[in-house]
Amino acid sequence: xxxxxxxxxxxxxxxxxxxxxxxxxxxxxxxxxxxxxxxxxxxxxxxxxxxxxxxxxxxxxxxxxxxxxxxxxxxxxxxxxxxxxxxxxxxxxxxxxxxxxxxxxxxxxxxxxxxxxxxxxxxxxxxxxxxxxxxxxxxxxxxxxxxxxxxxxxxxxxxxxxxxxxxxxxxxxxxxxxxxxxxxxxxxxxxxxxxxxxxxxxxxxxxxxxxxxxxxxxxxxxxxxxxxxxxxxxxxxxxxxxxxxxxxxxxxxxxxxxxxxxxxxxxxxxxxxxxxxxxxxxxxxxxxxxxxxxxxxxxxxxxxxxxxxxxxxxxxxxxxxxxxxxxxxxxxxxxxxxxxxxxxxxxxxxxxxxxxxxxxxxxxxxxxxxxxxxxxxxxxxxxx
Amino acid sequence: xxxxxxxxxxxxxxxxxxxxxxxxxxxxxxxxxxxxxxxxxxxxxxxxxxxxxxxxxxxxxxxxxxxxxxxxxxxxxxxxxxxxxxxxxxxxxxxxxxxxxxxxxxxxxxxxxxxxxxxxxxxxxxxxxxxxxxxxxxxxxxxxxxxxxxxxxxxxxxxxxxxxxxxxxxxxxxxxxxxxxxxxxxxxxxxxxxxxxxxxxxxxxxxxxxxxxxxxxxxxxxxxxxxxxxxxxxxxxxxxxxxxxxxxxxxxxxxxxxxxxxxxxxxxxxxxxxxxxxxxxxxxxxxxxxxxxxxxxxxxxxxxxxxxxxxxxxxxxxxxxxxxxxxxxxxxxxxxxxxx
Numbered sequence: 001x002x003x004x005x006x007x008x009x010x011x012x013x014x015x016x017x018x019x020x021x022x023x024x025x026x027x028x029x030x031x032x033x034x035x036x037x038x039x040x041x042x043x044x045x046x047x048x049x050x051x052x053x054x055x056x057x058x059x060x061x062x063x064x065x066x067x068x069x070x071x072x073x074x075x076x077x078x079x080x081x082x083x084x085x086x087x088x089x090x091x092x093x094x095x096x097x098x099x100x101x102x103x104x105x106x107x108x109x110x111x112x113x114x115x116x117x118x119x120x121x122x123x124x125x126x127x128x129x130x131x132x133x134x135x136x137x138x139x140x141x142x143x144x145x146x147x148x149x150x151x152x153x154x155x156x157x158x159x160x161x162x163x164x165x166x167x168x169x170x171x172x173x174x175x176x177x178x179x180x181x182x183x184x185x186x187x188x189x190x191x192x193x194x195x196x197x198x199x200x201x202x203x204x205x206x207x208x209x210x211x212x213x214x215x216x217x218x219x220x221x222x223x224x225x226x227x228x229x230x231x232x233x234x235x236x237x238x239x240x241x242x243x244x245x246x247x248x249x250x251x252x253x254x255x256x257x258x259x260x261x262x263x264x265x266x267x268x269x270x271x272x273x274x275x276x277x278x279x280x281x282x283x284x285x286x287x288x289x290x291x292x293x294x295x296x297x298x299x300x301x302x303x304x305x306x307x308x309x310x311x312x313x314x315x316x317x318x319x320x321x322x323x324x325x326x327x328x329x330x331x332x333x334x335x336x337x338x339x340x341x342x343x344x345x346x347x348x349x350x351x352x353x354x355x356x357x358x359x360x361x362x363x364x365x366x367x368x369x370x371x372x373x374x375x376x377x378x379x380x381x382x383x384x
Numbered sequence: 385x386x387x388x389x390x391x392x393x394x395x396x397x398x399x400x401x402x403x404x405x406x407x408x409x410x411x412x413x414x415x416x417x418x419x420x421x422x423x424x425x426x427x428x429x430x431x432x433x434x435x436x437x438x439x440x441x442x443x444x445x446x447x448x449x450x451x452x453x454x455x456x457x458x459x460x461x462x463x464x465x466x467x468x469x470x471x472x473x474x475x476x477x478x479x480x481x482x483x484x485x486x487x488x489x490x491x492x493x494x495x496x497x498x499x500x501x502x503x504x505x506x507x508x509x510x511x512x513x514x515x516x517x518x519x520x521x522x523x524x525x526x527x528x529x530x531x532x533x534x535x536x537x538x539x540x541x542x543x544x545x546x547x548x549x550x551x552x553x554x555x556x557x558x559x560x561x562x563x564x565x566x567x568x569x570x571x572x573x574x575x576x577x578x579x580x581x582x583x584x585x586x587x588x589x590x591x592x593x594x595x596x597x598x599x600x601x602x603x604x605x606x607x608x609x610x611x612x613x614x615x616x617x618x619x620x621x622x623x624x625x626x627x628x629x630x631x632x633x634x635x636x637x638x639x640x641x642x643x644x645x646x647x648x649x650x651x652x653x654x655x656x657x658x659x660x661x662x663x664x665x666x667x668x669x670x671x672x673x674x675x676x677x678x679x680x681x682x683x684x685x686x687x688x689x690x691x692x693x694x695x696x697x698x699x700x701x702x703x704x705x706x707x708x709x710x711x712x713x714x715x716x717x718x719x720x721x722x723x724x
Contacts (some may be wrong), residue, residue, distance in 0.1 A: 008627075013526065016527070017527060019523055020520075020524065020535060023520055023539070024538045027539055027541055027542050027595070027599070028538050028541060030542075033556075033557060034552075034553045034556060048561055048563070048566035048570075050563055086537075181396045181400060184394070184396060185393060185394045185396070187393055188389075188390050188392075188393025188394040189394060192390045194387075196390075197390070200394065200398065202713065202716065203401075205713070205716065206713075207406075208652070209705050209709055210405065210409070210702075211655075211656045211658075211698070211701055211702075212674075213674045213678045213681065213698060213701075214409070214677065214699075214701060214702060215405060215412075217412050217415070217677060217680075217691065217694045217698045218409060218412040218695075220689065220691065221411075221415065221420075221691050222408075222411065250400070250404065251404055254400045254401055254405055255404070257400055257401050258401070261397055286393075287389075287392075314546070315546040315548075317546075317548050317658075317659055317662060318659075318678060322678070322681055322682070335549070336548060336662055348556075352556065355549045355552055355553065359545055359546070359549055362545060362546065363541070365544070366540050367537070370536065370537055370540065374540075374607075377603045378607035
């Protein structure tokens with residue numbers, strides 16, 4: 001059959017692409033806008049003229065600005081980051097590292113790239129342009145108002161760094177534990193055709209639908225009084241579980257389990273069972289077959305599931321805001337506290353800067369792992 | 385696989401789910417019938433104020449929480465049956481309002497207000513998400529190969545963003561004289577306050593939810609579009625089917641299992657609507673069922689959490705979940721017994 005018959009008439013193609021462009025605008029605009037706002041002084045950030053918000057005349061007047069050279073350098077750095085994150089890093093990790101080592105490759109690679117791009121954008125580019133600006137005449141004068149003062153306020157004065165550390169601790173804990181528990185269960189469920197396995201999956205499906213506030217209503221009284229009922233077992237040093245990061249990690253792992261085992265099971269089912277049979281014939285036990293034969297080919301699935309565990313833990317508001325005290329608070333509940341007391345416009349822009357700080361790692365994540373995220377979204381669905 | 389090996393593999397996961405999901409569920413069910421309160425006792429308190437010649441002393445009886453020897457408040461837990469449910473449902477007030485025909489009075493009761501919003505939110509966003517997702521998927525499929533990657537990248541952003549932050553970012557576009565409110569005011573030549581009444585907030589919340597979930601639907605549908613049988617499309621063309629007919633009679637039936645899948649996931653997730661309330665700080669006007677439970681759990685000014693009322697409202701929320709799950713479970717059951 002000729003491709004011509006399937007070819008679409010020009011007007012249809014144009015309309016379709018126009019709507020697609022409109023969708024991209026709608027999808028990106030709110031995120032783009034808070035990013036722009038976070039770099040401006042309050043007067044500019046809340047100007048009713050969009051052009052003033054983007055160009056930032058008031059910010060420029062206060063002496064915070066970028067020259068044409070600096071803009072070009074900045075765009076170059078951003079382009080380089082995108083290029084490295086979406087092409088070079090995945091190709092490198094996939095090409096030169098094997099199986100289990102890919103883990104470390106991904107983590108170390110993206111951390112280095114993330115820190116590197118922040119340093120390049122906020123350190124290297126201003127430094128170079130400061131040296132070169134005086135020699136360049138019109139290219140060296142400031143044209144675009146930009147300031148990083150709100151980020152300094154958020155991260156240094158408001159102690160957002162502490163929240164960042166807490167978020168890091170909790171997400172790292174959740175991802176590691178839920179993957180190690182989940183891969184075992186996913187493998188067991190994929191390879192067993194028994195009635196019990198089926199029922200466990202059904203119950204997991206029911207658990208997935210539960211609102212998290214229902215579960216938290218169950219944890220709260222138990223956690224707050226835990227030093228009383230743990231005392232007979234642990235003696236004097238029985239901890240109060242309320243406010244402890246490890247308790248929250250356990251809770252989030254459990255909430256995450258139903259989703260994790262469903263997803264991992266569907267990845268394991270894609271690996272032919274002949275592979276473990278062959279290993280069993282060669283004298284491996286089930287566990288050895290799992291560890292030496294199946295896991296090395298499972299890494300793509302594990303990484304994809306790990307991404308979704310990461311998102312759940314990182315994005316959580318309800319559980320962390322109710323079960324952690326102010327000292328151990330993670331970033332998302334902390335920002336909710338921040339915008340609730342926003343009174344001046346400066347406070348508002350500071351809250352915007354905090355919101356952008358939370359979004360930046362996610363943005364980076366999509367860049368590096370776009371392929372894995374798409375495969376994870378379709379894994380459960382296409383098979384029904 | 386022998387049962388023992390199977391148990392060893394799934395053991396840790398099942399243990400965690402039992403301990404942190406099944407057990408809390410049972411304990412919430414139990415808590416909803418009990419109430420824990422401080423014990424109050426009546427104490428005669430004599431307050432004296434200086435007066436001329438003698439002090440003026442007044443003795444009055446006050447109810448004070450009883451303290452134990454460490455100076456902590458003694459609490460007691462008692463069985464109250466369905467009292468907490470009655471406190472949440474306020475059936476008497478609800479019935480009065482309904483028989484008086486006053487919808488406003490009915491909607492001033494928190495539970496019914498939350499239920500009304502949760503249901504309308506779920507049912508209105510469902511078709512919007514499916515249509516937007518399908519539309520975006522078809523458009524991505526139409527586009528040239530070179531732009532698909534970047535478009536999927538941009539489409540993933542609303543999906544992956546932290547829900548509270550996503551809601552906030554849309555909130556900030558409209559809050560006060562936000563850029564889009566300013567644009568609307570300029571276009572309509574009138575003053576607009578997006579956050580002064582409930583219905584505008586609800587529209588923004590629904591818009592946010594569609595914006596957040598449509599990419600997920602779009603990517604799933606896009607993957608489904610890759611597997612459409614080209615032969616049936618060709619025969620349809622030979623038979624003279626128009627583009628619209630091909631979409632209606634070949635592509636949509638092919639995607640039907642995916643549409644059902646997305647609908648199920650979306651029903652479950654949007655019934656739990658919560659982050660929107662936080663992100664749009666709409667609790668003054670609009671609340672949802674899950675937010676109601678959350679609100680009972682947050683300590684009030686005196687530092688008390690109304691655990692039993694939270695449990696009751698949680699159990700009431702569960703009824704809706706159970707209703708939603710029945711078709712999903714029936715489908716999984718059929719797949720499992722028909723497919724294997």
